[in-house]
Amino acid sequence: MKKTGRIAGVMFTSIVGVCFFLYYYFIIKSAWEGQLLGAVACSVVAWWLGGYYDKARYYASELESRTKELERSREELQNYFDSSNIMIWEYSISTKAFNMSSGAKETIGISSDVLLDPTEWADTDLFHKDDKEAVRSFVNDFLSGKPAKLQHRILPPDRDEVLWVESIANPIFRGGVFTKVIGSLTDITEEKAAEEMLRRSDKLHVIGELASGIAHEIRNPLTTIRGFMQLIKPKLEQQHYIDIVLEEIDRINQIVSELLVLAKPYAAHFRNKNIIDLIRDTVSFMQPQLILHSVQLDIQVQPGEGSPIVYCEENQLKQVFINIIKNAIEAMPGGGDISILIQRTGSYISIQVKDQGCGIENERLSQIGLPFHTTKESGTGLGLMVSNKILQNHNGSIAIASEVGKGTTIRILLPAVENVFNE
Known part of the structure; x- marks a missing residue:
């Protein structure tokens, strides 16, 4: 702490004391001892008061310094707060x-x-x-x-x-x-997504067990019915009716087999297949439904490098495209257009199916593919779930984008097979 105030006070009182001393000693010619004693007393008082002045200046300086430091800290904190x-x-x-x-x-x-x-x-x-x-x-x-x-x-x-x-x-x-x-x-969006995935996994496990039990219960009587139909076929004149029944039984058996996909993978017959031919076959199969609902379907193939061959189980992939096209038809009860775009995207083949339906709200879109969640009154919610499972077994993926009032676009990616001949 500086002693500026005390020194200045003593100097001032000393100068005043000397002036008084000279005045009394030389001009008035009176005793100077009293004035000298008074000057000393004033210097002591000045020293004491100067101490308070010095303390006041010190504390004022410290307060100013601390205030500036606090202001700097506040600005730094605010900048961190704003930029963090x-x-x-x-x-x-x-x-x-x-x-x-x-x-x-x-x-x-x-x-x-x-x-x-x-x-x-x-x-x-x-x-x-x-x-x-x-x-x-x-x-x-x-x-x-x-x-x-x-x-x-x-x-x-x-x-x-x-x-x-x-x-x-x-x-x-x-x-x-x-x-x-x-x-x-x-x-915590990712954590919630992980929790939701776990819940879906649990649901899929339950649905898989249920599907497995139902499929086996259906297959057993079907096997018996088919066997007896084959036995009585030679004894009937109208054998073509038996052929129709057997074909329908085989169709039910195929559906049951696809239902088992929910439970566990089975020994499917994978082979190389031209995806364009597969989709055209599926569209031909769906043609009666398209005509019935006044829906026009257009297939576009965008040329690109590489072959349109995928390694797949043909019937399973057909079931995927049947489910998607069927959903698109049902989304346009008054008719409309469906476009299918097939193109190469890197090492994948992209199949994009776009309709002109009513679209799906964002909240409901996030639930698509969940067991028993459907946008249709008579739906079960299993169609897209089964399709997603099939695509996973083919190392593929499915993505859905939709806009209310404009329609829905479904994009499927399947790994392409290079340098092969179609079987």
Whole structure:
């Protein structure tokens, strides 16, 4: 601590004392001892008061330095808050101001100049309609000074997806006064997807066991019926009726075999097949249905390098395309157009089936392929699930895109076989 005040005070009183001494000694010609004693006393007092002045200046300087340091820290913290990818937010109880980090704004799709009021969260379109009551309860909890935690869905306005997040809110008290709420968001979309996949796996296991039991129960009487029909065939004059019955029994047997795909893979007869010929055969089989529903189907083949050969079980892939075309027909009760585009995409063959139907809402689209989930009144929800299982067994994939009022596009990818001859 500098002694500027004390030194200045003593110097001032000393100069004044000397002036008084000279005045009394040379001009007035009176005793100078009293003035000298008074000057010394004033210097002591000046030293003492100067000490307080020095302390005041020191504390003022420290306060200014600490204030500047605090301001710098606040600016650095604000810059970190604004630029951080961590999803955090802050709500002031007194000013009602709400602020979010850039990471949170970017994740939920809100521009940087938009601040949300938590009291209005449940009334916005940002949150899934099924979660709004839970969000309202979450907000009420942290606004009343209670820690709160909630897993919910967010619908980012800048993109067409559903985001699962875990929101945590912690109230902050200073001096016993509730001043603000600090919260965080954690993206748990992948975890929820994993949980959903596990639930689907469990459902598929149950459905597979059920399908296996039903298939065996159906096959046993079918085998008996077929055997007796073959026995009585030579004794009947109208043997072609027996042939029709046997063909239908074989067809049922084939369907049962496909149903067993849900339960476990079986020894299918895989061979190289031209996918274009396979799709054309399937379309020919579906022609009566197309005519009946006034649907036009157009097949386009986009030329490209490589062969259109896939290694497949022909009947299984036909069943996949029958399911997809049948769904497209049923989506257009008043008729319409279906287009099938076949093209090479790298080492895969892409088959794109597009209809002009009513389309599927986003919420229902995410459920397509689940057991017993269907968009049709008389459907079972097993068609696309079986198709997906068949494509997985062929190392392929299926993707569905849909827009309400415009139609649905299904894209299938199958690995192409190179340098082979069609069998």
